[in-house]
Amino acid sequence: MEVGHPNDNITMPTDRNGLVGWVAESPGRGTVSLLTSCLVTTALCTWVVIHPRIDGRWKRQVLHKFALWSKTILAPELIAVEAAQEFVQAQTIVKRASKTTNGELCLLQAFYIGMFGIRYHTSLGTKILWPNQFLWLLDQGLLDWSNHGAWGLSPATISDKGNADATVKVFALLQIGWFVVQSIMRTAHKLPLAPLESMTLSYIPLFAMAYAYWWIKPKDIETPSEIELPYMSQSQRAHFDSMAISDVFDREGTKQQESLWNIWTLTPRMFEQEAAEKAFEQEEDKYNERKQEFYDHIHACSDSQCEENGHQRPLPPLRRWETTLAHWDPSLYHSRILWPIACIAGISFPALHLTSWHSIFPTLVETWLWRISAIVSMVAMLVFMQFEKVVFRWRDPLMLIKILSPALYLITRIIMLVGAFAAFRAADPKIYDTYVMSSFWVHLV
Template identity: 25%
Template sequence: MLILLFVYSLMQGAQSEAGPIPASIERRDVASCDRQNPQRTLANIIWSCLSTIFLCTWVAVHPNIHFRPEKKNKHWTEKWLLCPLYEFVTYKLPLFLWALLIPEYILSWAVRQYLQAGVISKKVPGWTRTHGHFMIMGGFHLFRLPPDVSSVPLHPEYSKTSDYVIPLGRHMRLEDVPICPLEFEDIPVKILEIVAPTEAEIKDKSKSDVLTKLIVLVQTMWFVLQCIARGAQHLPLTELEVVTLAYAMLNLFIYLFWWDKPQNVECPIRLYKTVEASAETASEAAKGWEESWSTRWMEKIIWYAVGAQDNYITLRDQRSIPRFWSGRLGSLLGQAGMGPSILGAAFGAVHCIAWASQFPSGAEFVLWRLSCVSMITFPFIVTVFCTCWIMGWGMKGGSPTSMGIVLAICVVLLILSASLYTISRIATLVISFTTLRSLPPTAFMTVDWTTFIPHI
């Protein structure tokens, strides 16, 4: 409590030193703006920000394949209403909320998949990073053939080491029994060379193309350019625009790492085994969570924060590929978490643009600054954790005692700051809308673009 009071007094002192903008200056600026450029309205500000946030949280996300077994003779209410609604509530809405509240995690997920796709693409002749992404996102799914369907080995040379088969004769695909998604290690390279689609065929499955991605990037870049122009002309940004600017910055990197990943693919490639074939897969080496619920809860916070949760998942037990699946990265885990955590700290730092803004109330003023500090601190802790992870991974015989102490401190700080970070994200979103009730007159000024164009 004493620390909070001390921080609050510092903030109040900073606010009093800055002082409010004199009314005469505001009136003069508004008058000059009325003569040169039209005013922008509150509706314009809200629409521009919400449309950009929507592009950065809903359109920009490239989900894994969420496989759903098909059913025979579905009623029209189930087909057109219940199933789409269930899909939205259980899969798409949680992804949207993750991108809205923890966008840095979406970026780290994209980086992990980018690195893993690059590793996989080098193991199969003729494969590209698009093939690697398709493999990671659950592009191949194991099915059982019905007992009465005859089959032959998919590759005669591997008939003794591989159980994959090709069905023969009349075969209804709705009668296939889905088993589980497949990892790269589950399928021999020779089999992948036969069954894998070409890059053009994979992109044909995508619900997005280069033009769509360029439109999203242009819209995002245009918003960023407007914010830069307002700063160059000393025009204030609203808190909602500052929040949107932070989303736009991360969105550029998310699109960069997911550029080759197909978007919104719904149906995987089917690989078959007979009823008698073994169901063993390479995912049996998954680790197990601690039995104690408190220890398990702390473990999940740590490993989900750094992106190592896939080490605890067995794909053989999954109906579909997990929502944030990237595969087991091993020594690449630290590198995959380093960059996103640094950008995550930058995401929080962008909110500091409104550090000295005029807030309608002192409570909003203090909460905004505390939230900014929290959003910078949590990714910074992850950065330190990943740095120690990288250094410790490369050392034989384990990490030294000093590094172990640093890792332990980081673990404690991660657990303590995880909830505070989420609260801070929600607080900045709420404050960005509540402050719209009392904006300074200069916030409605439009940018005078002629000042940026050389002319006589």
């Protein structure tokens, strides 16, 4: 095998360990081209895979997409799992609406509803029509499905609103394909990859997974459909309003709704509201049982005697406002097929970093920092994913683990991200070696 060496292009002297600093460009590889290839591949992957929710305000739409992009760079596995949860919700909407829509509601429409595609007018502005509210309107016969086109729900209308750029997608696929082929060829020729190249490769499977789940989801829609709600009785309207998952994303002029911090907030899912309602109903059932037991007992003794003997009047359940840090869709969490796949996806990113186990770093400390960080981030993510719902409660004996596991994951991710770039200050000169045929290939970057 013939290998080209970039020794003539080294503009910084090698250190006593034979490591090199900045390497100028050549017909082979230099530091700039290596950095550019990795950064362009990562940027294209993240930007193309992101499918933001609909806001209707250009500034917030852009900021929200930037927030998603930042989170995707830092924690791509979470975006992949989020895409899986959104796909499961869309499937649930289609399944539940099959009878009331004669099976006509498709995944495209379900995604559109779940990404804040429909808002209804109020006296103060507009509010989001949540998926569970939409399904309830159908079940109650308040929404005539045959007139869904007037609600902006026809597939053609939704597709026309999308701004997916086919040219960008094609360029991204070509760039990713070239990067993967180049990495495979280097490995086949026993040439090492830079840590940043290993990190870039680690993104690709997760982005492919997220994009597969979001393949049908509309992309970059700027304006939602605004509608008038059908007439409802007072009791119907009260029940409809109680089904709202959150009011943070409504546009009625409140301080919380206008806060820019909302761009970082995850899109709530309807299973969260349904899980809360189910838990409250269970508490009510227990309360009714205890209340019946209490009233049955007082037939045998006076009220005061019952209280003296420890038979207190039961207190009705109260709705608690909880700070939820994470919540998995039950249909995903309890699936024997999807959940193992989600767990594998959750640890795949740091696991793929272990391909750089034998990579040369500037110091021994950095070498072991990289290795330990990859292992710790795998374990931390796997531990965190075992909790179906993480609610902030100081009395929870596992609260420390629930907080420390994502914190450790974040810290180790930052360490690996910084380490990948810091490694260029004193790198293995072989990462710049090229095999002869590569000089004749057409580089995309």
